[in-house]
Structure formats: structure tokens, C-alpha cells
Amino acid sequence: MKPRFKPYRGPSGGWGSAYSVGSILLRERAPLTGAMALLKQNRPISGFACVSCAWAKPHPSKPLAFCENGAKATAWETTSLRCTPEFFAQHRLSELRNWSDYDQEQQGRLTHPMRWDATSDRYLPVSWDQAIAEIGAELKALDDPDQAVFYASGRASLEASYLWQLLARRFGTNNLPDSSNMCHESTSVALPESIGVPVGTVTLNDFAKTDGILIFGHNTSSNSPRLLHDLEAARGRDAPILTFNPLRERGLERFTDPQSPTQMLSGHSIVVSTHYHQVAIGGDVAAIAGICKALLALDDEALASGQPSVLDRVFIEQHTQGFEAFEQAVRAYAWADLERRSGLTRGAMEGAAKVYAGCQRVIAIYGMGLTQHRHGVTNIQMLVNLLLMRGNLGKEGAGICPVRGHSNVQGQRTVGITEQVAQVPVERLREQFAFEVPAEDGVSTVDACEGIIAGRIRAFLSLGGNFVRAAPDSHRLEPAWSKLRLTVQIVTKLNRSALVHGEKAYILPCLGRTEMDRQASGLQYHTTEDSTACIRAWQGVVKPAGELLRSEPAIIAALAKATLPDNPLMNWDAWVADYGLIREAIAGSYPEIFHDFNTRMLEPGGFHRPLGASQRQWATDSGRANFMVPSTLAVNDDVEPDPERRDVLNLMTVRSNDQFNTTVYGYNDRFRGIHGTRSVILMHRNDMTRLALNEGDQVQVSTAVDDGVQRSVGPLRVTPHDIPEGCCAAYYPECNPLLPLWHHEEKAKVPAAKSIPVTLRRLIAMAQAR
Numbered sequence: 064m065k066p067r068f069k070p071y072r073g074p075s076g077g078w079g080s081a082y083s084v085g086s087i088l089l090r091e092r093a094p095l096t097g098a099m100a101l102l103k104q105n106r107p108i109s110g111f112a113c114v115s116c117a118w119a120k121p122h123p124s125k126p127l128a129f130c131e132n133g134a135k136a137t138a139w140e141t142t143s144l145r146c147t148p149e150f151f152a153q154h155r156l157s158e159l160r161n162w163s164d165y166d167q168e169q170q171g172r173l174t175h176p177m178r179w180d181a182t183s184d185r186y187l188p189v190s191w192d193q194a195i196a197e198i199g200a201e202l203k204a205l206d207d208p209d210q211a212v213f214y215a216s217g218r219a220s221l222e223a224s225y226l227w228q229l230l231a232r233r234f235g236t237n238n239l240p241d242s243s244n245m246c247h248e249s250t251s252v253a254l255p256e257s258i259g260v261p262v263g264t265v266t267l268n269d270f271a272k273t274d275g276i277l278i279f280g281h282n283t284s285s286n287s288p289r290l291l292h293d294l295e296a297a298r299g300r301d302a303p304i305l306t307f308n309p310l311r312e313r314g315l316e317r318f319t320d321p322q323s324p325t326q327m328l329s330g331h332s333i334v335v336s337t338h339y340h341q342v343a344i345g346g347d348v349a350a351i352a353g354i355c356k357a358l359l360a361l362d363d364e365a366l367a368s369g370q371p372s373v374l375d376r377v378f379i380e381q382h383t384q385g386f387e388a389f390e391q392a393v394r395a396y397a398w399a400d401l402e403r404r405s406g407l408t409r410g411a412m413e414g415a416a417k418v419y420a421g422c423q424r425v426i427a428i429y430g431m432g433l434t435q436h437r438h439g440v441t442n443i444q445m446l447v448n449l450l451l452m453r454g455n456l457g458k459e460g461a462g463i464c465p466v467r468g469h470s471n472v473q474g475q476r477t478v479g480i481t482e483q484v485a486q487v488p489v490e491r492l493r494e495q496f497a498f499e500v501p502a503e504d505g506v507s508t509v510d511a512c513e514g515i516i517a518g519r520i521r522a523f524l525s526l527g528g529n530f531v532r533a534a535p536d537s538h539r540l541e542p543a544w545s546k547l548r549l550t551v552q553i554v555t556k557l558n559r560s561a562l563v564h565g566e567k568a569y570i571l572p573c574l575g576r577t578e579m580d581r582q583a584s585g586l587q588y589h590t591t592e593d594s595t596a597c598i599r600a601w602q603g604v605v606k607p608a609g610e611l612l613r614s615e616p617a618i619i620a621a622l623a624k625a626t627l628p629d630n631p632l633m634n635w636d637a638w639v640a641d642y643g644l645i646r647e648a649i650a651g652s653y654p655e656i657f658h659d660f661n662t663r664m665l666e667p668g669g670f671h672r673p674l675g676a677s678q679r680q681w682a683t684d685s686g687r688a689n690f691m692v693p694s695t696l697a698v699n700d701d702v703e704p705d706p707e708r709r710d711v712l713n714l715m716t717v718r719s720n721d722q723f724n725t726t727v728y729g730y731n732d733r734f735r736g737i738h739g740t741r742s743v744i745l746m747h748r749n750d751m752t753r754l755a756l757n758e759g760d761q762v763q764v765s766t767a768v769d770d771g772v773q774r775s776v777g778p779l780r781v782t783p784h785d786i787p788e789g790c791c792a793a794y795y796p797e798c799n800p801l802l803p804l805w806h807h808e809e810k811a812k813v814p815a816a817k818s819i820p821v822t823l824r825r826l827i828a829m830a831q832a833r
Contacts, residue, residue, distance in 0.1 A: 064730065064738075064739040065739055066737075066738065066739040066740035066780070067738040067739055068736055068737060068738070068782060069736045069738075070736045071313055071733055071734055071735065071736040073313075073317075074313065074316075074317035074318050074319040074332035075284035075288070075291065075313050075314035075317065075318050075319070075734060076131075076284075076288070076291065076314075076318050076319045076320055076321050076332075077319030077321060077326075077327065077330075077332070078319075078321075078327065079733055080130075080131040080288075080321050081321055081327075083131055083135070083720075083721075083731075083733075084131055084134040084135070084138075086729075087134070087135050087138045087139070087728060087729070088134075088138050090138075090729075091138045091139060091141070091142035091143070091144065092142060092143040092144060093138055093141045093142050093143050096141050096143065096605060097134075097137060097138045097141045097142075100137050100141050100577055100604060100605050101127070101129050101134055101137055102127075103604045104128060104129040104133060104134075104137055105120045105124060105128035105129060105133070106124050106128060107120070107122075107124070107599045107600060107601060107668075107669060108588075108599075108600055108601070108602065108665060109602065109604075110601065110602065110604060111576050111577050111601045111602065111603050111604060112470055112471075112576060112591050112599070112601045113129065113133040113136060113137070113470055114133075114136040114137060114139075114140055114218065114470060114575065114576050114577065115132050115133045115135070115136035115469075115470060115723050116132065116133070116286060116287045116288075116289075116466075116467075116468065116469070116470060116723075117217070117287075117466075117467040117468065117469060117470050117471065117472060117473060117591075117593050117594045118287040118289050118290050118466065118593065118594055119266070119267050119593045119594060119595040119597055120289075120593065120597075120599070121267055122667060122668035122669075123667075125322065126322070127322055129289075130288035130289045130291075131288055131321075131720075132285065132286075132288055132720075132723060133288070133289070135721075135723070135728045136723055136726075137577060139168070139556075139726065139728060140172075140555065140575040140576070140577050140578075141575075141577055141605050142171050142172060143171070144169070144170065144171025144172065145171045145172055145174050145608065145609070146170040146171045146172060146173050146174065146556065146557050147174050147175065148174075148175050148177070148186075148187070148188040150170055151177060151185055151186040151187070152185065152187075154185070155183070155184040155185055156179070156184050156185065156186070156562050156564070157184055159557075159562050160559070160562045160563065163727070164532065164558070164559065164725060164726075164727045164796070165727040165728075165729070165730070167556075167557050167558055167559065167562070168556045168557060168558055168726060168727070170556070170557055171556070172555055172556060172572070172575075172608035172609065173554065173555060173556060173557060173570060173572035173609075174572060174608065174609035174611060174612070175188045175572065175609070175611055176188070176189050176190070176191050176194045176569065176570065176571050176572060176611070177189060177569065177570040178194060178197075178567075178568070178569050178570075179564055179567070179568035179569070181566075186561075186568075186570060189569070191611070191613065191621070194569050194571065195621045195622060195625045196625055197567070197569075198524075198549065198551055198569060198622060198625065198626075199622065199624075199625025199626040200625075201522065201548065201549045201567055202234065202522060202549070202626045203626060205521055205522060205548075208234050208235030208236040208501075209235075209236045209238060209501075209503075209505070210519065210520060210521040210522060211231075211234065211236055211238060211520075211521070211522040211523075211524065211549075212238045212240065212506060212511050212514075212520055212522065212523045212524065213227060213228075213230065213231035213234075213236070213238060213239050213524050213526070214239075214240050214241065214508075214511070214523065214524065214525045214526065214528065214530055215227055215239065215240075215241045215242070215475055215480045215525075215526040215527065215528070216241070216242050216469060216472075216525070216526065216527035216528025216529075217241070217242045217243070217467075217468060217469025217470060217471055217472025217473075217475060217527075217528075218469055218470060218471065218527045218528070218576070219471060219475065219526050219527055219615055220471060220474075220576075220589035220590060220591060220615070220616075221471065221474050221475075221477070221478050221589070221590045221591060221592065221598070221646075221649065222589055222590065222616055222642050222645040222646065222649075223526065223589075223614075223615035223616050223619060224471070224474065224475040224478050224479070224480050224526075225478040225479060225645060225648065225649050225652075226616055226619045226620065226623070226635075226638065226645065227239075227480065227526050227619055228478070228479035228480050228481075229479075229492075229496070229623075229633070230619055230622060230623045230626070230627070232479075232487075232492070232498075232500050232501065233496070233498055233623070233627050233630070233633070234626060234627060235501055236501055236505055237481075237482050237483075237484055237487070237500070237501050237503065237504055237505030238482060238505035238506045238511070238520075239479075239480050239481060239482050239505055240482055240505070240506055240507050240508045240510070240511050241472065241475055241476070241480045241481075241508075242468070242469055242472050242528060242533070242724075243472050243473075243475070243476055244482075244507045244508035244509070244812065244813065245508050245533060245534070245813060245814060246431050246434060246435065246467075246468050246472070246813065247431070247434055247465055247467055247468070247472070247473075247813075248434075248507070248808070248811040248812065248813045249433070249434035249435075249436075249439035249440050249442070249443060249808050249810075249811040249813050250262070250434060250443060250465045251476065251811065252440050252808075252810050252811040253439075253440040253441075253442075253443035253444045253447070253811075254443065254447070254463065254465075254676075255682075255683070256440075256444065256683065256689060256691065257443075257444050257447040257448075257683070257688065257689050257691055258447060258456060258463070258676040258681060258683065258688050258689075259675055259676055259680075259681045259682030259683040259688075260674045260675060260676045260677075260682065261476070262465070262473055262594075262596050262672075262674065263462065263463050263464045263465045263594060263595065263596070264456060264457070264462035264463050264464075264674055264676050264677040265426055265461075265462035265463070265464045265595060265677075266595045266596075266597065266671065267293065267595060268459070269424075269426060269459060269460050269461065269462060270293040270296070270297065270426065271296065271460075272424060272459050272460030273297060273302060273424050273425065273426045273460040273461065274300070274302045274422050274423055274424050274425070274460065275302055275303050275304075275305075275418070275419065275421075275422030275423075275424065275425040275426075276294065276297055276302060276303070276304045276305070276425065276426050276427075276428060277304075277305050277307070277419070277425060277426070277427040277428065277446075277449075278304065278305070278306040278307065278308070278315065278336070278428045278429070279306075279307045279308070279347055279427070279428070279429040279430075279432060279433050279442075279446060280307070280308060280347065280429055280430050280431065280432015280433040280434075280442075280817070281308070281428060281429055281430030281431075281432060281466055282308070282310075282312045282314065282315070282430070282432075282717070282718070283312075283314050283315060283335075283466075284312060284313060284314015284315065284318070284720070284734060285312075285314065285718055285719065285720045285734065286430065286466070286468070286718065287466050287594075288314070290428075290466065291314060291318050291320075291335070292320065292322075294318070294335055295318060295320060295333055295335075298333055298334065298335065298337075299333075302422075303337045303338065303418050303421075303422065304335060304336050304337050304338070305336070305337070305338045305340070305415055305418060305419070306335075306336040306338070306339045306340065307340045307342045307347065307350055308339075308340075308341065308342065308432060309341055309342060309343065309344050309432075309715065309786055309787055309790055309792070310341075310717070310745070310784065310785065310786050310792060311339065311341065311785040311786075312734065313734040313735075314335070314734060315335050315336050315339065316334070316335060316336060316339065317332040317333065317334060317335060318332055318333055318335050319331065319332040319333075320333075337418075338414070338415065338418060340407055340411055340415065341406065341407075341785070341786070341787050342405055342406055342407060342787075343404070343405060343406025343407075343713075343787045343789065343790060344698070344713045344714075344715050344787070344790045344817060344818050345436055345437075345698030345699065345713065345817070345818040346404050346405035346406045346407070346698070347405075347432075347433055347436075347442045347445070347446075348404075348438065348441055348442055348445050348693050348695075348696055349400070349401045349403075349404030349405035349696045350401075350405035350406075350407055350412060351442075351445040351446060351448070351449055352393055352396055352401055352445065352693070352696065353396075353398070353401040353402075353405060353407065353409070353412030353413075353416075354412050354415050354416045354419065354449060355393045355416075355445075355448065355449055355452065356393050356394065356396060356398075356401070356412075357412055357413040357415075357416035357417075358373060358374070358416045358419065358420060358449075358452055358453075359374075359390065359393060359394060360413075360416075361373045361416060361417065361420055362374050373420050373453075374452050374453060375452070375453050375454030377454075378451075378453075378454035379451070379452070379454075382454075382457070382679055382681065382687055382688055383451055383687050383688045383689070383690055384685045384687040384688070384689050384690065385689050385690035385691070385692070386451075386690050388690070388692050389448060389690035389691070389692050392692045392693070396696070400696065401696075404696045404697075404698075406787045419449075419453070420453070423460075424455065424458065424459065424460030424461040425450065425453070425455045425461055426455075426460070426461060426462055426463075426464050427446050427447075427449070427450055427455075427462075427463050427464060428464045428465075428466060429442075429443065429446060429463075429464070429465055429466070430465070430466050431468070431816075431817065432715075432817055433446070434465075434808070434811075434813055435808075435813055435814060435815055435816045435817040435818075436698070436699075436808065436815050436817055436818050437697075437698065437699045437700060437701055437702075437806070437807070437808060437809060437815045437818065438693075438694075438695065438697070438698075438700075438808070438809060439808040439811060439813055439815075440808060440809065440810050440811055441691075441693045441694065441695070443465075444691040444693075445691075445693055446463065447463055447688075447691070448690050448691060450462070450463060451688055451690060456676060456679070456688065457676060457677055457678060457679035458679075462676075462677065464594070464595075465594065466594055467593075467594045468724065469724065470576075470591060470593075471591040471592060473592050473593070473594060473596070474590075474591050474592030474593075474598070477592055477653070477656065477672065478649055478652075478653065479652070482504055482505035482506055482507050482510075483504055483505075484500065484501070484502065484503070484504055487500055488652050488653060491651065491652050491653075492652060495632065495648065495651050495652065496630065496632045496633055497630065497632055498630070506520075507812050508530075508534065508812070508814075509535075509804060509807050509812045509814065510812070511523075512534055512535070512536065512540055512804055513804060515540065515543045515544060515547065516539060516540065516543040516804075518543070518546065520547065521547060521548045521549065522547065522548055522549035522550075522551075522565075523544075523547055523549070523550050523551070523565070524549075524550075524551040524553075524622075525550075525551065525552050525553060525554075525560060526553050526615065526619070527553060527554060527573075527615075528554075528560070529558040529559060529560045529724075529725040529726075530560050531544060531559050531560040531563045532558065532559040532560060532725045532796045532799070533724065533725050533796060533799070534799065534814075535799055535802035535803070535804050535806075535807075535814040535816070536774070536799070536800065536802060536803055536804040537796075537799045537800050538774065538800040539772065539804065540804075541563050544563050544564070544565070545563065545564065545565065546565070546566075547564075547565030547566065548565055548566050548567060549565050549566070549567045549568075550564045550565035550567070550568045550569070551568075551569045551571065552568075552569070552570050552571065553571045553573050553615060553618055554570065554571075554572065554573065555572065555573060555574075555575050555608075557570075558725070559725075571613075571618055572609065572611070572612050572613075573612060573613060573614065573615050573618060574603070574607055574612050574613065574614045574615070575603070575605075575608070576589070576601070576603060577603055577604065577605045578603040578604075578605050578606070578607045578608065578612075579602075579603045579604065579605065579606065579607065580602075580603055580614045582614070582617070582639055582640050582641065582642070583639075583640035583641070584640050584641040584643075586602060587602070587614075587641075587642045588600040588601065588602050588642060588643075588664070589601055589602075589642065590646070590660075590664050592672070595671070596671050596672045596674060597668070597669050597670070597671050598657075598663075598664060598669050598670055598671070598672065599664065599668075599669035600664040600665055600669070614639075616638065616639055616642065616645065617639045620635035620636070620638060620639045621635075623635050624636075643661050646660040646661050646664070647660065647661065655673060656672045656673065676688070698713065698818050699806070699815065699818050699820070701805070701806060702767075702768050702803075702806055702819075702820050703820075708767075709753070710754065710822050710823075711767045711820050711821070711822055712746075712750060712789060712790065712791045712820070712821055712822075712823070713789060713790050713791070713818055713819070713820060713821075714744075714764070714790075714791050714792065714793060714798070714801065714818075714819040714820070714821045715790070715791075715792050715816070715817040715818065715819075716792070716793060716794065716795035716796075716798045716799070716802075716816045716817070716819075717745075717792045717793070717794060717795065718794070718795055719731075719732035719735070719737070719741065719794060720732045720733055720734045720735070721733075725795075725796050727741070735784065737782070740780070741794045741797060742778065742779050742780060742797070743779055743780045743781075743782045743793065743794070744762065744764060744779040744780070744781060744782065744791055744792070744793045744823070745782050745783075745784035745786055745791060745792040745793065746781060746782065746783060746784065746786065746791045747783070747784070747786050747787065747788045747789075747790070747791075748783045749788050750788055750789065750791070751781060751783060754823060755825075756781045756823065756825060757781065757828070758781055758782065758783055759780060759781065760780070760781040760825050760827065760828055761777070761778035761779070761780060761781075761825070761826045761827035762777060762778060762779055762781055762823040762824060762825050762826060763775050763776075763777035763778060763779075763823070763824045763826055764776050764777055764779055764793065764798070764801065764821050764822075764823055765801075765821060765822050765823075765824065766801045766802075766803065766819060766820065766821055767820040767821055767822045768803060768806075768820065770803065770805075772803070774800055774801050774802075774803065775800070775801070776793075776797065776798050776800055776801055777826065778826050778827065779793060781823075791821070795816065798819075799816075801819050801821060802814055802815070802816055802819055806819070
């Protein structure tokens with residue numbers, strides 16, 4: 064396909080979404096199976112949870128309860144294409160590593176357990192019993208349990224995740240990094256310090272009652288399209304939506320509801336963002352500080368004229384701590400500095416404060432545009448500060464709303480997928496299973512990468528995901544990965560993490576969430592937790608893609624039996640036979656959240672985990688909600704270039720409309736007008752002119768840091784886009800090699816993928832490229 068570039072002027076949703084869904088169903092050769100599955104998607108109890116994002120599912124369900132990207136994920140999983148032993152017999156892994164992410168996964172569903180053969184450099188079929196026995200032997204042969212890593216992607220159910228962490232901890236390690244380490248770990252650090260909970264405080268009921276919404280750093284139309292329906296409803300009540308994002312994303316501008324016959328037939332679309340502020344990359348702290356400063360000025364004016372305070376001073380007095388220090392810091396900021404750092408004018412920030420002050424119940428939504436920075440924790444805590452100033456926490460229609468990525472990434476943390484011992488119910492696990500949880504913290508994603516490069520990690524087992532492709536500094540990581548003794552991938556499709564392998568490498572194919580999971584006691588339910596902390600039961604509806612596929616709990620149980628000493632309190636066979644017994648064990652470990660689990664999961668609408676902050680109960684050290692004073696307004700104090708260096712741009716990695724995480728569904732990012740390629744870099748026209756670049760030029764992009772490592776990606780096509788000057792954007796995961804492993808969030812260690820300093824070197828001029 065020849066690349067095409069044409070700015071997209073239409074709305075998100077609409078006929079473009081309908082066409083895209085139909086196209087992928089045909090491409091995956093699943094027009095009937097996939098379409099029938101979609102009718103059961105996001106239907107609790109009788110259907111399955113979306114394989115894609117973690118956004119909340121309304122109760123009762125809508126007639127068509129899926130979005131474009133959710134439908135793509137279902138088509139991708141229910142494909143009729145199969146990746147069989149015959150495929151592997153035809154291709155060496157050295158060849159397959161040169162294939163694109165799209166081509167690797169497009170081979171279809173894996174059907175057999177496979178083991179890498181060093182002589183032929185091919186994956187060869189192996190029996191389940193032999194694969195499990197060999198993996199168990201390799202694990203037991205390690206010198207130290209901490210030489211093994213048990214990674215989990217956000218796809219696995221609560222039941223599978225609980226068993227996975229139990230396997231790792233009984234083995235003797237807390238090395239349980241997960242995909243949250245790469246995205247919302249900043250949330251898990253920031254919110255407990257500020258308000259005493261690690262997750263958001265709002266539910267879908269709050270969206271029905273809000274009269275104002277703030278959106279920071281989230282591309283809703285591509286990453287959580289079903290959220291657009293809640294934004295549409297808010298706009299129908301004339302609630303203002305203020306968006307702060309470097310790129311102008313079409314889904315945050317206009318939306319046509321594909322489930323509305325009137326809108327589809329008339330071509331009508333709604334305005335999503337009433338105010339759109341293109342904050343500079345990493346300028347969020349300064350932008351929020353400016354809004355807070357303007358809010359204080361409005362409060363001063365109100366009090367001076369005898370009007371009620373603009374701030375909720377009763378709430379601040381009764382429920383918060385640290386306001387005085389925060390107020391002093393904000394008043395001291397100079398407007399010129401805030402404008403320079405944020406990329407916004409003083410007038411824009413004052414206008415945003417005025418709109419915010421006019422709303423009584425405000426929800427603040429954010430995504431990885433806040434979390435994946437050197438000071439991602441500060442970004443989030445500043446947003447909480449803004450909410451606290453007007454009492455927009457712990458009341459209906461208001462609160463903080465982090466939009467998580469993968470469909471159960473939040474739930475995994477709830478049931479113990481964490482490297483941090485402080486978050487583990489150590490005493491309850493001891494009482495339940497008579498073993499001691501290791502006392503030392505395990506490794507996060509960044510720690511694991513460092514350990515692999517240094518040779519300290521010898522085995523890597525992955526419950527889903529594509530870690531090698533998702534991790535930062537991948538050109539340094541991949542050569543070290545091949546020196547691992549053992550790599551195990553529990554996956555549904557072929558990806559790069561199965562092709563870049565250790566000395567002993569296995570692929571263990573598992574059931575997908577859409578598929579029926581039949582065990583000894585019958586069809587099984589599984590459960591997930593969404594972004595609003597709602598927990599629900601689901602059941603697959605599609606026939607499994609192969610007779611040899613096993614469920615994730617069954618695979619984990621087999622590994623445990625092959626690896627761990629016998630423990631009559633851990634009845635792995637019984638757990639696999641009846642997942643209800645796993646849920647009883649979860650309830651025993653986390654009774655406050657999961658009491659009566661098997662009953663409550665079947666309640667209409669599911670159940671929400673208790674969140675004290677939503678009731679104005681603050682489980683912080685102070686017993687109150689804490690105003691947090693930012694230590695800096697800088698974007699990156701670890702790599703911030705000399706301001707006199709005009710050749711350095713700040714790069715953010717982005718996802719296209721045709722992908723989810725590392726899974727690339729196709730090459731059409733229609734909302735950005737890019738078709739047939741992902742090898743692009745989006746730039747402001749002024750930067751192109753200043754750097755003597757023309758549209759269509761091919762450039763090599765290099766990281767502008769001096770640590771002795773050369774990092775570059777290219778060639779990428781220079782493409783003009785609506786993005787602030789000094790900023791640029793390119794696709795994830797292709798640009799992961801540019802991200803130094805040490806460039807991460809200060810406390811949470813989330814890779815700072817949204818702010819990478821880069822330089823560009825022209826390789827081929829536009830005329831030559833033609």
C-alpha cells in the first residue's frame with residue numbers, strides 16, 4: 064500500500080467507525096463469528112468483557128455495547144486465521160524477527176505449545192506435559208528465586224492474576240512487574256499520597272450528574288472510545304469540557320454517535336471540547352498551576368467585593384491539609400514562567416479558571432499524557448489540588464478519573480500483581496496457605512530491564528503481553544534478552560516477545576477472553592475490574608480456536624505443580640476445576656473488597672470496591688486529603704536540554720487509531736490523516752521551516768542525551784501536524800529505542816515516553832524521496 068497523507072476533517076465515530084469495523088471482520092475472516100460475538104461483547108454474566116480498554120460498562124447494557132477499537136480487538140481474537148506448527152516449520156525465527164508487528168500477529172491464533180529448537184532456529188511442537196515439566200525443572204534449577212520474573216499484562220482475569228502472584232510468591236520472589244509499571248504506576252503513587260486511594264473515585268453515575276469535565280493527556284477516540292458516549296451526554300446537558308492536550312485529536316473535537324440512527328443518517332456531530340488548550344509537552348504542571356493562580360485571584364476579587372468565596376473553604380478547612388503552603392507556592396509563580404513552561408497564554412489559563420469556577424460538580428479525566436513523564440506523580444497531584452480547591456472530591460458528579468489502558472490492568476493490582484510487599488496481604492496469605500511471602504520488594508518493569516541487561520535475571524515468564532516490544536531502550540534490551548536462560552510466553556498470538564528469546568524458549572497458547580472456558584465443573588465465569596473500580600462476571604461465548612488451547616488458570620496451575628513443593632492448602636487441581644474456589648481464596652485474602660464474591664459478582668451492574676475518598680474518608684498519613692506542593696515546573700530535570708539548543712525537540716510517543724498497545728490492527732490512522740505507514744514524525748510547520756525540513760523528507764531521529772549510548776530510529780517521514788512548536792510526535796512502540804531506560808518517573812519509575820528530547824537529521828530530501 065502506497066502511503067497517503069490527507070488531513071481528516073470529519074468527526075470521530077460515524078460511518079468511518081462502521082466501515083473500519085466491517086473491514087477488520089473481513090480481513091480476519093470472521094464476518095459471522097466476529098459479528099455474532101460482538102452482540103455479546105460487554106454484556107456481563109452472559110457475555111464477555113472487551114479485550115481492549117478498561118473503560119466502564121453501563122448497566123443496563125446498550126443494544127450494541129462496543130466501540131470501534133473494542134470491535135477490532137474482538138475481530139483480532141476471533142479470527143479464523145491460525146498460526147500452526149506448519150507455519151513455524153517454514154520460517155526460522157531470525158527471519159520472523161524482521162517481520163513487522165502487524166505481520167507477526169496477522170498469522171492468527173496459536174494452536175500448539177511450541178519449544179524453540181536451537182539447531183534449526185525454529186519453534187517445534189511439544190506436548191503440554193513435556194513443556195510444563197521442562198519449565199518447572201528450569202525454574203527449580205535457578206540459584207535464587209529472584210533470578211526469575213513473573214510478568215503480567217493487563218488482559219488476565221482476576222482469577223488468573225491471583226494464581227499468578229501466588230505461584231511467584233510461593234516460588235520465593237516478589238518479581239511481579241506488570242503493564243501498569245509502564246503506564247499508570249504514577250497514579251498508584253500519586254493518589255494514595257493525596258487522597259488515600261490508588262485508583263479513581265468516580266463511577267458512571269457521577270458522569271450523569273457532573274456539570275463540568277476537565278480532560279488532560281488522553282486521546283479518547285483512539286484509546287477509550289466508549290467514553291465518548293459519556294462526554295456526549297454531558298454536552299447534552301450543556302456541561303463544558305475543557306481539554307488540555309498537545310495534539311489536536313479529532314475525537315476530542317467532534318463526535319458522531321454510530322449508535323444513533325439520527326446522527327448517522329443526518330451526518331450530525333456534536334462538539335466534544337468546548338475549550339481546547341494545546342499545552343506544550345510536559346507543560347501540564349505549569350498549566351494547572353496557572354489555573355490555580357487565576358482561581359486564587361478570582362477568590363480575592365470575590366471576597367473583596369463581599370461575594371461568596373470561589374474556593375470551598377469549608378471543605379478545605381474540614382478535609383484537607385497543606386493548603387497554606389500550596390497557596391503560597393502558587394501565588395509566587397510568575398505568569399511569564401507559567402506561560403513559557405505551559406505553552407499557554409495567561410488569558411487561556413485565566414479563562415479556564417473562570418469556566419471551572421462556574422461549575423459545581425467537576426470530573427477530571429486523565430491518561431498517559433500525565434503519567435508518562437519524569438514528574439508524572441506531580442502532574443496528577445496538581446490536578447488533585449485543583450479539584451480540592453473547590454471541593455470536587457467525595458461528592459456526586461465530581462472526582463478524579465484516571466482512564467486505565469488494558470481491560471483488567473487495575474484489577475490485577477487489586478489481587479496482588481505488584482512488586483511491592485507493602486501492598487500484599489502478607490499475614491492473610493500466611494494464614495491461608497502456610498507460607499511466608501518474601502520480605503524484599505521485587506522488580507518493576509524498569510528494574511527488570513536493568514536486571515536483564517546486567518545478567519542478574521535468568522528467567523522471564525510472561526502472562527500475556529509483548530514485553531520486549533513494549534519496554535523502553537529496546538535496542539539495548541533485545542541483545543541481553545537472548546542471554547536469558549528461560550523465556551516463556553503465555554499468549555494467544557505470535558509477537559516479538561516470542562521471537563526474541565532465551566536459551567530455552569516456550570510458547571504456551573491460551574484461551575482468549577471471548578472463548579468458552581469449560582472445566583470439570585462446567586463453563587466458567589471470570590471477573591475483571593474496570594477504570595471505575597467496578598467488578599463484574601463474564602463468560603466466553605466463542606468456540607476455542609484450537610483443541611489444545613488451555614485456559615490461563617490451567618496453565619498457571621500446571622506450572623505451579625511442576626515447580627512448587629506440595630502444599631495441601633494450595634489445591635491447584637480444584638481451583639482449575641471450579642474458578643469459584645479461586646474467588647473464595649481471593650475473598651479470604653481481600654475480605655474488605657471481595658466478601659461474598661461469588662454472589663456479588665452476579666448482581667446487576669456488578670459491585671464496586673470500597674473507596675474511602677469517594678465518601679470523604681481519607682486513608683492518608685494525615686487523615687486528610689493533602690495539598691501537594693510541586694517541587695518543580697520543569698518537564699525533565701534529568702534530561703532537560705540547554706534552552707539555547709534550538710535543534711532539540713520534545714518527542715511524545717503516540718498510538719494510532721488502528722492499534723491497541725503494541726497490537727497493530729492496520730496502517731490507517733484516519734483521525735490524523737495517515738494511511739499506509741507508521742514511519743512518520745509529526746511536526747509544527749514552523750519547526751520544519753526553522754530546521755530546513757520539508758514535508759516528505761526522511762529523517763533519522765536521535766535521542767539528545769549524552770550517556771555514551773547512541774539511540775536512533777528512522778527513517779521517518781516529516782509530516783506537518785497541529786502540535787505546539789518545539790514538540791513532535793511519533794508512534795509507539797516503534798520509537799521505544801529512543802527512550803533511555805533511566806528516563807522514568809521519579810518515584811513510580813514509569814518510562815517517560817511522553818517527553819523525550821530528540822534531534823533530527825535529514826537522510827533523504829523530499830524530491831529524492833519521490
